[in-house]
Amino acid sequence: MFDRKFQFKKEYPNSFLLSDDVETVGSFLKDHSFIDEDTALLSLEKPGEGNMNYVLRAKMDDGSSFIIKQSRPWVEKYNQIDAPIDRILVERTYYERISKIDLLNSYSPQVLGVDKKSRIMIIEDLGEASDLTSVYKTDETFSQNEINSCIEYLNYLVKINDLKGMPSNIKMRKLNHQHIFNLPLVEDNGFNLDDIQQGLQAVSKEFKSDDVLKQRIAELGDVYLGNGNVLVHGDFYPGSILKTKNGIHVIDPEFSFIGPSEWDIAIFIAHLLMAKVETDEAMNIFTRFEQSIQFNMQQFSGFVGTEIIRRIIGLAQLPLTLSLNEKHALLLAATKWVKKGEIS
Numbered sequence: 001m002f003d004r005k006f007q008f009k010k011e012y013p014n015s016f017l018l019s020d021d022v023e024t025v026g027s028f029l030k031d032h033s034f035i036d037e038d039t040a041l042l043s044l045e046k047p048g049e050g051n052m053n054y055v056l057r058a059k060m061d062d063g064s065s066f067i068i069k070q071s072r073p074w075v076e077k078y079n080q081i082d083a084p085i086d087r088i089l090v091e092r093t094y095y096e097r098i099s100k101i102d103l104l105n106s107y108s109p110q111v112l113g114v115d116k117k118s119r120i121m122i123i124e125d126l127g128e129a130s131d132l133t134s135v136y137k138t139d140e141t142f143s144q145n146e147i148n149s150c151i152e153y154l155n156y157l158v159k160i161n162d163l164k165g166m167p168s169n170i171k172m173r174k175l176n177h178q179h180i181f182n183l184p185l186v187e188d189n190g191f192n193l194d195d196i197q198q199g200l201q202a203v204s205k206e207f208k209s210d211d212v213l214k215q216r217i218a219e220l221g222d223v224y225l226g227n228g229n230v231l232v233h234g235d236f237y238p239g240s241i242l243k244t245k246n247g248i249h250v251i252d253p254e255f256s257f258i259g260p261s262e263w264d265i266a267i268f269i270a271h272l273l274m275a276k277v278e279t280d281e282a283m284n285i286f287t288r289f290e291q292s293i294q295f296n297m298q299q300f301s302g303f304v305g306t307e308i309i310r311r312i313i314g315l316a317q318l319p320l321t322l323s324l325n326e327k328h329a330l331l332l333a334a335t336k337w338v339k340k341g342e343i344s
Contacts, residue, residue, distance in 0.1 A: 181221030
């Protein structure tokens with residue numbers, strides 16, 4: 001396999017490659033004034049399993065800690081996939097925009113420093129935390145407080161007016177577009193779904209051969225790549241939502257962009273449904289989202305269905321506890337929502 005770290009050092013010779021080596025990272029932090037000369041870095045550890053970026057928790061000898069993360073020209077979880085290296089700078093800009101809204105700022109980790117050259121960002125350590133992917137388990141679900149927090153966050157996010165200077169993030173969107181709107185419905189896409197769940201490959205063929213479905217999803221993909229009118233997080237699903245001792249926090253906005261107001265809420269509703277929330281209940285939750293006059297229900301329904309399809313038969317798998325029959329039923333429902341442009 002091609003040595004990605006060798007590639008990085010060759011292509012970015014003046015950049016620091018983050019690692020778990022305490023001595024070299026400690027020197028980097030001091031050289032860039034992220035820590036004082038009289039402060040010592042004691043340890044580096046993974047705070048959790050990152051998908052896009054390389055992420056470490058740095059602990060100091062004075063008892064303080066912070067998170068240090070780097071975006072590299074590949075996806076950390078799937079390092080065979082190339083990815084735009086500047087995504088950490090998009091994330092930083094997103095945090096800057098929402099910091100002007102006190103409520104949104106309270107849901108976000110604070111940015112403590114950035115090294116643009118090495119695409120490294122230092123952010124507040126939120127302490128021991130867990131994301132909400134546990135909701136996919138049969139014995140867990142979203143609490144009412146968690147749902148309230150998520151809807152409140154999205155309602156404030158779509159009201160941000162200062163969008164000047166927000167990057168288009170088109171390279172990240174194109175990467176995401178491939179894995180949401182294209183590859184899941186390609187017959188020979190290299191994903192062996194039977195490795196995920198026996199029989200899922202055969203189930204997927206019904207949807208991969210549906211030309212009407214593929215055409216409608218392609219049209220939705222064009223909307224995603226087009227110009228929008230609101231700031232969106234871009235990946236508002238349980239893996240980007242942390243449960244901490246101080247409540248819910250929203251992280252990892254590297255897919256953020258100025259996009260359609262239907263996007264974030266559609267992704268959230270799709271994941272409620274994959275977490276076995278009943279459709280009627282999920283749509284009741286949706287009614288608490290404050291729709292703008294431009295809100296398009298057809299696009300919303302299509303995005304919900306597309307997200308479900310790509311998560312069940314695409315590469316970006318989730319720890320779902322759904323049976324094969326349950327996945328098939330959900331795929332059928334998602335297909336109907338994409339084609340009809342309404343959820344019922």
